[in-house]
Amino acid sequence: MSVLVYVEQVEGKFKKSVFEAVSYAKAIADQQGTSLSAISIGNVADSELNELGKYGASKVLKVEADQLKNFVNQAYASVIAEAAKKEGANIVVLSNSFSGKGLAPRVAVKLEAGLIDGAVELPTSDFSVKKTAFSGKAFAITTLTSANKVIALNPNAFGVKENPTSIAIETFSPEVKSSDLAAIVKEIVRATNKVSLPDAEIVVSGGRGLKGPENWGMVEELADLLGAATACSKPVSDADWRPHSEHVGQTGIAISPNLYIAIGISGAIQHLAGVSSSKVIVVINKDPEAPFFKVADYGIVGDAFEVVPKIIAALKAHKG
Numbered sequence: 001m002s003v004l005v006y007v008e009q010v011e012g013k014f015k016k017s018v019f020e021a022v023s024y025a026k027a028i029a030d031q032q033g034t035s036l037s038a039i040s041i042g043n044v045a046d047s048e049l050n051e052l053g054k055y056g057a058s059k060v061l062k063v064e065a066d067q068l069k070n071f072v073n074q075a076y077a078s079v080i081a082e083a084a085k086k087e088g089a090n091i092v093v094l095s096n097s098f099s100g101k102g103l104a105p106r107v108a109v110k111l112e113a114g115l116i117d118g119a120v121e122l123p124t125s126d127f128s129v130k131k132t133a134f135s136g137k138a139f140a141i142t143t144l145t146s147a148n149k150v151i152a153l154n155p156n157a158f159g160v161k162e163n164p165t166s167i168a169i170e171t172f173s174p175e176v177k178s179s180d181l182a183a184i185v186k187e188i189v190r191a192t193n194k195v196s197l198p199d200a201e202i203v204v205s206g207g208r209g210l211k212g213p214e215n216w217g218m219v220e221e222l223a224d225l226l227g228a229a230t231a232c233s234k235p236v237s238d239a240d241w242r243p244h245s246e247h248v249g250q251t252g253i254a255i256s257p258n259l260y261i262a263i264g265i266s267g268a269i270q271h272l273a274g275v276s277s278s279k280v281i282v283v284i285n286k287d288p289e290a291p292f293f294k295v296a297d298y299g300i301v302g303d304a305f306e307v308v309p310k311i312i313a314a315l316k317a318h319k320g
Ligand SMILES: Cc1cc2nc3c(=O)[nH]c(=O)nc-3n(C[C@H](O)[C@H](O)[C@H](O)COP(=O)(O)OP(=O)(O)OC[C@H]3O[C@@H](n4cnc5c(N)ncnc54)[C@H](O)[C@@H]3O)c2cc1C
Pocket: 206, 207, 208, 209, 210, 232, 233, 234, 235, 236, 247, 248, 249, 250, 251, 252, 263, 264, 265, 266, 267, 268, 269, 270, 271, 274, 284, 285, 286, 287, 290, 302, 303, 304, 305
């Protein structure tokens, strides 16, 4: 009985959400009085793998097969399940990232495990876990009674917690079946070098209140100053003011950054479904009755065309 955490790499590096998943998995291992191993797939330098020890992983299995250089859902799920069997792990933890969302149910099927996706808290003594439900509009407490368990942790729900331990790196070479490579990623072409929306810690988002695409300069400038990604409401991307990849909400991307700044967005329930699990929400809207203010941590009632340039000027002065 032990805990295994899948550590997703992007171009050989781990993101904050991975260290968070390791921190969470370590806390579960401590609850269970057992050890934590990690499984890394793809080419990652040992110096990067060693970083996992900072957050409590005492072993990492590294898998470096050529066919697994790029993410392949079926094959990665098989490798993670094989790693769990090898380690005798009855609990597998992943980040509920874009790829984690695809992997978690597949790993659960392979291990005949119960699954909790979108976990936001540690399990209780009877293995009940609080998780998001209905696109973030509610929480559910789900109890896993199965022997094997898979948990996908929502990014930014637990935080990164240092728990240093010495880590052993072990090469793992599971058999990769050709049936697991039926659909493969041949090439990854980045649309932009900007921070990707699901991974961004800060997101600056604009709505129809910005009147037109020509007014997005200030949104981008504010985002650049904060090292943030940009997002938008659905009508904005429907009108082609912004690309569809920026659309957040029930029918768009669900995000949970540390800081979400909503400019000229009313806060319709379908929009909130994708952003309400942000840690801190700042709303800028000229209508004091805008529904977004009900879920805001900080609200500025004012015209975006006056407020945003003032924030930009203040940030520049601060940075200067
Ligand atoms: C099935 C379904 C799914 C949907 N999915 C999504 C989704 O995933 N994401 C999503 O966003 N929407 C979604 N919608 C649409 C959603 O219901 C709202 O219509 C949409 O979110 C409204 O976008 P908005 O807030 O940008 O625009 P509006 O509702 O037009 O609001 C604009 C806001 O800007 C403010 N404003 C105007 N001028 C200024 C100014 N100068 N300064 C400051 N504030 C100003 C106004 O007071 C207003 O609050 C969905 C709808 C349906 C039916």
